Structure formats: structure tokens, C-alpha cells
Amino acid sequence: MEDSDLMTRALRAIDAANAQDPNRIEVRGATRPKELAHAELVSEWVATLAPDASEALRLAARAHHIRRWAIPRTEHPVGRAGYHAWRRALQALHADEVGRILGDVGYDEASIRRVQQLVRKQGLGRDPEVQVLEDALCLVFLETQFAELAARLDDEKSVDVTRKTLAKMSPEAVARAAALPLGDAERALLARATGGPLP
Numbered sequence: 784m785e786d787s788d789l790m791t792r793a794l795r796a797i798d799a800a801n802a803q804d805p806n807r808i809e810v811r812g813a814t815r816p817k818e819l820a821h822a823e824l825v826s827e828w829v830a831t832l833a834p835d836a837s838e839a840l841r842l843a844a845r846a847h848h849i850r851r852w853a854i855p856r857t858e859h860p861v862g863r864a865g866y867h868a869w870r871r872a873l874q875a876l877h878a879d880e881v882g883r884i885l886g887d888v889g890y891d892e893a894s895i896r897r898v899q900q901l902v903r904k905q906g907l908g909r910d911p912e913v914q915v916l917e918d919a920l921c922l923v924f925l926e927t928q929f930a931e932l933a934a935r936l937d938d939e940k941s942v943d944v945t946r947k948t949l950a951k952m953s954p955e956a957v958a959r960a961a962a963l964p965l966g967d968a969e970r971a972l973l974a975r976a977t978g979g980p981l982p
Contacts, residue, residue, distance in 0.1 A: 833912075881902055
């Protein structure tokens with residue numbers, strides 16, 4: 784699928800913003816700015832799960848966590864209420880940032896609003912494109928952050944987090960999770976969460 788000129792310029796601007804992330808993560812043997820690496824992986828998964836994905840979905844995949852580091856978790860209180868407040872603040876940030884970039888390169892208001900809806904995950908459970916984005920996000924989480932999270936949590940909490948992650952995913956995405964390059968401990972957690980051994 785050939786990118787439009789607008790999309791090419793938008794992706795470059797989004798990537799440039801995410802390349803400023805001071806946090807680093809090792810993914811597939813390379814250490815990269817965290818949000819840039821995550822955005823590229825989410826884009827990969829969207830292309831795999833929806834080869835005919837719309838331009839809006841492809842833009843949202845790349846911008847889903849744009850400049851996430853700008854609002855640290857510590858800026859909101861501990862606990863569930865603080866966590867949800869932080870997530871809402873992040874969604875507003877991501878929507879504003881991508882909206883500004885898309886406006887700067889020349890996208891119309893309707894296109895910008897659609898990308899912002901996807902970034903905010905509005906319509907989850909009803910909008911097929913939001914589900915594709917959620918599937919991609921969950922698969923990237925399982926590949927890049929699952930092991931670290933499981934190592935920090937006790938056994939039962941790890942299983943609970945795994946079940947909650949899988950519950951957000953489509954059956955196709957859950958099946959694809961089994962093929963991820965996970966360690967034995969993470970594969971065992973997935974097996975417990977799904978109620979059976981992984982292939």
C-alpha cells in the first residue's frame with residue numbers, strides 16, 4: 784500500500800516527536816527510544832492484522848502514545864483513581880499532539896477527528912478499527928513489557944493482569960499471542976490465563 788504525500792509527512796513528524804523520548808527500550812536486539820520503537824511495532828501489527836487498514840488507522844497506530852513521557856505517572860495520585868486520571872490526561876495529550884501534526888501537514892478536520900477518535904480508543908467494542916488498534920497494542924505489550932511486569936508481580940496478580948489483557952483482545956489476536964517470542968515463564972502465564980497449553 785503506497786502512502787500518500789500527506790501521510791508520509793505526518794509519519795515523519797510523528798516519528799521525529801517520538802524519537803525525543805528520553806526513555807530507552809531494547810527490542811529485537813536494538814536499543815531505541817521507547818515510544819518510537821513501540822509505535823513502529825504497533826504499526827507492524829496493524830499491517831499484519833488489517834492489511835487494508837485505512838490511512839486514519841495507520842496514523843493512529845504510529846501516534847497512539849506520542850510524547851507519552853511528557854506526563855509521568857507520578858503527576859497523578861497513586862491508586863486506581865489516580866491511574867485512570869493519568870490515562871485520561873495521556874489520551875488528551877496524544878489526541879492534541881497528533882491533531883496538531885496532522886493539521887500542520889494539511890489534513891482536513893474530518894480526517895483529524897477520526898485519527899483522534901482512534902487514538903482515544905473511542906468506540907472500543909463497537910468500532911472494528913479501534914479493536915485492531917487495541918489488538919496491536921496488547922500484542923506489543925506482551926512482546927516488550929510482559930516479562931518485566933510479571934517479574935514485579937506475584938503469581939496471582941500476574942495471571943489476573945494477563946487475563947485482563949487477553950479479555951481486551953479479539954480471538955485472532957489471542958491466537959497470534961501464542962506465536963510471540965516469549966520466555967517459558969510468560970508462556971506458562973498465558974497458558975494459565977487461557978486455560979490451556981499454548982501451541
